[in-house]
Amino acid sequence: MQAKLQALLTPRSIAVVGASDHIHKIGGRPIHYMREHGYAGTLYPVNPQRDTIQGLPAYPSLDALPEAPELAIIVVGGGAAVQAVRDCARLGVQAAIVIASGFGEAGAEGRRQQREMVEAARASGLRLVGPNSQGLANFGSGAIASFSTMFIEVPPQDGPVAVISQSGGMAAMVYGLLRAQGIGVRHMHATGNEADVTVSEMALAVAHDPDVRLILLYLESLVDPAVLAEAAAVARQRGVPLVAVKSGRSDAGQRAAASHTGAIANEDRAVSAFLERHGIWRVDDAHALARCAPLYLRGWQARGTGLVVVSNSGASCVMAADAAQPLGLAMAPLGAATQAALAERLPGFAATANPVDVTAALLTNSGLFGEVLPLAAADPATDLLLLDIPVAGMGYDVPRFARDAAAFATEAGKPIAVAAWQAPVAEAFRAQQVPVYASGREALAALAQLVHHQRRLRELEAAPPLPAAIATAATPATGSAGGHTLSEAASLARLAAGGLPVVAHRLCRSEDEAVAAWRELGGPVAVKACSPDVPHKSEHGLVALRLDDAQAVAQAWRAQSAALARLGARAEGVLVARMAAGAHECMVGAHWDPVFGPVLVVGAGGKYVEALHDTAVLLAPCREADVARALAGLRIAPLLAGVRGEAAADVAALCRVAAGVGEMMARGGGAIRAIDVNPVMVGAEGVVIVDALIEMAA
Template sequence: MHMDTRPDSLAAALAPKSVAIIGASDNPDKVGGRPVDYLRRFGYAGNIYPVNPTRSVVQGLPCYPDVASLPEAPDLAIVAVAGAAVATTVRACAARGVRTAIILSSGFGETGEDGLQQQAELAQVAARAGMRLVGPNSQGLANFSNGAVANFSTMFTQLAPQDGPVAIVSQSGATSAALYTLLRERGVGVRYVLATGNEADTTVSELAQVVTEDPAIKLIVLYMESLQDPEVLAAAAAQARRKGIPIVMLKAGRSASGMAAAQSHTGALVNEDGVVDAFLHRHAIWRVADPASIVNVAELYLKGMRSLGRGLVVVSNSGSSCVMCADMADELGLQLGELASSTRERIKEALASFATCSNPIDLTTALLGNSGALGGVLRALGEDPAGDLYLISLPVAGAGYDLERLAEDTAAFEAATGKTVVVTATLASALAPFRRRGLVTFASERQAMLALDQASRHFALMHAAPPAAPDGEGIVLPEGAAPFLSEADSLAVATSAGLPVAAYWVCHDVDQALAAWRQLGGAVAVKACSEALPHKSEYGLVFLNANSEDAVRSAFESCRDGMATLGVPWGGVIVARMERGRREFAIGGKTDPVFGPVIMVSDGGKYIEAMPDFCLLVPPFDAAEVRTALSRLRVAPLFAGVRGEAPMDVTALCDAVVAVAAVMQRSGGEIASIDLNPVMVRSEGEGVVIVDALIERQPHAHSVSVSGSAHATKTVEEMKS
C-alpha cells in the first residue's frame, strides 16, 4: 500500500464527477462494455468517456482515441485492456492526472514472481503521480446510490440493484457478487460492492475506512484472504464502532490448503489464522465461516439492539419447538430467562389453563380460538426484566390464524419495549405480515437462534470499552548482540515488570552455589546460564531436586564442564528454588510482523505439543478478557477444582498474562518473543510462580546460536512448544 498524496481520492472514486473506460466496447456483455452500460443504466449523472482508438462511438457515446485526448482529467479510469497495454495505459492515466484507476485486467500478482514484479511497477508509476490504483485483477467498484457502477459483474443484471444500508468490500470479485446476490435475494438493499483484487495499492481496509464515513451505512461486510495493513483496518473498526456500525468479516485461508489457495488466488501473503482471530476480536470485527452466516443475521444487524443482554424468551404454538429451542439455547449459551411469578400469573390469564406459562411459553392451540392470546402474553412479558431477546415461533400458522393481528401485536410489543424480537414460521406466506411491519423473520428456529447468538455477542463486544494501553516506563533490554537473553537476564526483566518469579541466585563458583542452596532452604534446580544457550535441557544442563551438598556440587560442575565442552560463553549457573503448583501453564508473547504484539497462554506440561490447548490475545486487554479467553480452554473445567480440590488461582494467572502483554508493549518492539514456561498455578489465593523465562531480541544483526541453526522469529506453533 502506498501513501496517498490525495486523501480524498478513494472517496472520489465512489462519487466520481467523470469516468473514463479505456478499452471500451460497444458490446455491453464484454468486460470493456459492461461498465459503460451500467453507468448509463443505473443513472450515473457524471461525464462518461469511452476510450478506444478503433471506434468513434461506443454505446451511443462519443469515443476518444486515447487518454490524452479526453476533454478533462477524469476522477476515475477503468482499465479494461490486456497484456502490455495495461502498463502503457496506467502511465497515460498518471500523466493525464487521473485520480484513481481500476485495473480489471488479470495476469499479475496472482500468476507468480514475474506478475508480482509487473504489479509492483504499476503501483510505483501510480504512486509517483499521486494516483490510486484498485486492482489489478479487480472486478471493480459499484455505488448504487449515485449510479457510479464501475464494475463488470453479471449479477447486477440478474438481480436488480437496490440502494441500501450495506457496504460490501472484498478482495474477491466473485465473492463480492455472491454476497450481493444473497443479500438482495433476502430483500436487503446494498449501496456499495467494492472489489480490490490483488491490492497492489488500495486495500479492503482503506475502502472500509471510506465507507464508514457514509452516514447511510449500517453494516459493513468484508471478505479478505490476507491482511497487509492491520493499522488501517483497526482505524476503520474504531470509526465504525463509534458510529455503531457492525463489521462482519469472512476471512478465508484458515487451513494450510486454504492459505495456499489464497496465495495462488491473489498473490498476497497470508497471515497466521489464530493471530487474525485475536486481532479481529480485539477490534470488535466479527468473523464468520461462510456467506450464509452473514446473510442470515444481516437484517438483525440492521435493526440494531437497544438491549445488550442475552436473556432469551421463547413463545411458540408448538410444544416441540419449545423443547428444541431450549436445547439450542443451551448449546449456544443463550440463557432462558426466569420469569417472575407475577408475569406467569398474567400469562395464565391470557391463555388456556393447559398452556405452559414458564419460559419457553407454549401457546398450544390457543391462537386458533383467540387471536389476541399472543398479544396478551407479550403484554405480560413487557415489564419482566428476564427477557432481552424474544423468539416468536409459529411453525403451524395456516388457515384459521389471524396473522395480521398476530403481526400487529408483535410489532407493537417490539416498538413499546425496545426488545429484540424475531419471528419464525415454515411458510413464507405466514411470515409476510410480520415482514411488512418491519419485523425480522426466519424460516427456522435454528436460523433465528444462530442470528440472535451472533448479533447479541457482537453488539456486546462493540459496546465494551477498549482497554487502555499500559502505563509505565519502557522496558530496556540488557546490551548484547546475541539473539536471546540469558535466563538470568530474562528473569530479571520479568521481575522488573512485576511478574512473580521463583527465587534464584546466579552463581559463578561452587561456594556460591552451595550458599544459594542453603539460603533457599530446600530442594533446588541447578541450570546452566548463557545467552548462547537458550534451550539448556536439550544438552542435559538442567538438574532438578538437588537437595544435598554433593548433589548441588555435582550439578554445578556438570553445568560448568558442559558449557566449556560446547564452547558457549560462561554466564554462571542458576540455582533456583524448586516450586510446586496445581498445574503447569505457559505464557508466551511474540511480535508479529503484521499485527505487532500477540500473547499466548496455554496449558503446560510435557503433553503441550501433543495436545495443544491455547488461546491468543492481541493487546491491549484486561484481566477480564483473559479470564474469558481461558474459559474456552479444554482444561477450563479444572479451574474450579474437581472432587474436593480447592479452586486454582485463575485471577493471578490472568494478572500475569496482562503483565506479559505490558512487557511486550513497553519494549518498543525490541522483544521478538518471550516464553514463560512453566508457570505454576497454585490454589486460589496462593498466586502463580514463573519457573523459567526466555526473552528473544528483535533480530537485527544477530549471530548464529550454539546449535548452529539460524535465528528466526517465533511462529505461534513455536510459541506452543
C-alpha cells in the first residue's frame, strides 16, 4: 500500500485545523473520539483563539507545530480550507482530509477552489481526502478522523468489516446497521467529492489490512476502475468478499449524484459488467450492503442452491418456497431416508418433504428445531437452510431455539439464516451469533447472495487468464467531432481482415459488375448502396433484398445509384452480398467508454435491438466463455437453444465473433471508436456477419 494512504489509516501524528474545545462541534468531535478510543499517536489541535483544546495544547497555525504532522484534518471551510491545504503541502504533511462542503459539488466557484486544492496537493505529493468528506475512522489504530455522530448513537467496536463510501451518511448508516447486528467495524471511511483519494484507493488500502474480512463500498462515480480491480484482486486472494452500491443508475439518480458529490456519469451497464468481472457483488442500498455480512463473516461456503426451509408456520413454508425460485434457489429434494427420520420426530400431520413444517407441535417439544435442522442438513441435497419463525413468544422456549440453532450453525457447516420479525425473538438468535432477518424474503435474499457471489468467485478462480490486459490507458474523444465512419464495405473488410466471418460480397462500381457479382455469388443476393455518408441505408431506400435475376439486380443498381446522387452522398459503389441463411438475427456492438475502455454489447439483433432491450454488456477483451455466460441470461437464450425440434444455433461461433470484436476494439487502443455488427446471422453451423459499421476516432 502507498505510504501516504497508510498515513490516512494509521497516522503517527494528526493536526486538526479548526479544532474546537466543544466535543460535539465538528472541530471537536474527532479529538474527543480519538482520545476515547485509544488513539496512541500525537494530536495537534490548531486554533489561533485558544491555548488549550480539550486539555491538549493548541497551536495558532500549522506552521507553529513542532513537526509536520502525518495527517491533517481540515475543518475550516471555503478559502481557509484552500489555504490550509496549501500550508500542508508546503510543510510536507502526507495526507489531509477536507471536511467542508461547498466545493466541487456546488457551482463554478467551488469547483475552482477544489481545483486549487488538488493542484497544491499534487505539486507536493500530499494526498487529499474530500472535500465534502465526513472523514475517516480506523478503530484498529484509533485514528478517528471523522465527525460522524453515529459513533455516539451506536458505540463502536473493532471488528472485521470495512465500510468505504463517498457519502458520510451512507458510511454511517451501514456502520450503524452492522453494529445493530452486533458486528464489529474496523474501518469507516468517507471520501466525499474524491478530488484526489477515491473509494477504490481506500478499498485497496483496507484490502491489505489482515484483520479485514469483508469490504462494503458505496460509490456515486467510478473514475479509477483499474485501482478497484486491484483491490478486488487483493481481496479475492485473501478470501475477502467485496460488495458495492454504485448509485446514480438512472438519469434522475445521476443528476442527483452530480449535485451531491460532483459525480461524473458512468455507463451503468458497464459498471455492472466491471463489478461482475472482478467478483464484486452489486447491490442497491445500504440495507442490502449490510444484509449478507453475518453470513459472509461466519466463513460459510455455500456449495449449491439447494434450500431447505424449516418453520413453525405452514404459510411461511409456502411463501418461502414461492420466493426461492426467483432468487435462483431450488427447494432441495430431501431423500426418503431424511423424510423418514423427520417423520419420526414430527406429528403425523406435519410436512416432512421440504419445506418442513414442524407445526404447533413446537409448543410441546421445544427441541424440535434442534432435532430437525441436523437431519435436514445431513441430506446431500441440502446446501442452505432457512429457519422461519413468524410467531413465537409465550409458550415457546425461544432461548432454547436460539441455542439449538447456534449449536447447529457451528457444527453443520452449512449456511443457515433465521427469519423472525419479533424483536425479542430476533435478539435471542443474534445473541447467539446466528444470522437473523426480519422476514423470510430478506433471509432468502441474503442466502442467495452468499451462494451466487461465492459461485462467481469460484468461477473467477477457475477461469483462464484474459486474452490481453484491459486497455484503460488511451481514452479517445467520445463526442462525434473529428471521427469518421467507414462505409459498409470498408467495415466488412476490416472485420474480415481480423479473421471474422463476413458475408460473401462484392463491391461493384457498375451495373455490369453488379450483375456479374450476382452470377458469381449464386442464389439470391442483397444489393446495398455503399457510402461513408449514409450509415443508415434502409431508411433511405438504399437496400434491396432477395434479388435473384439479372434484371432485378441491374435495376437495383440503377435505383440506388440515383438515390445516392440525390442525397449528394459520396458513392463508393454498390455492395452485392449473398443472402445469409442463418436462423437468428443477433448483434454484436462495441464502443469505447471513457472510464472502462472497450465495452461489448451482444444480443438480439435486427432492427428491433432498441425496442427489445435484449442485450448483455461485457468489458472487452473477454473470453468466449464470458460471452456464452452473458448470452445464457438473455430472453433469446431458449430460442438459440432450439425450439420445437429446431437445431440449436451455433452459439459458440457467435461467442467467437463477439470476443473477436472485443479484442479488435481493445487492440485498437482507442483508434476504433465503435463497431456495430448488426445483424450477424446465427445458423446451426457457423455465423455470418451481414452488415457492419465501424467508427474511427479522429
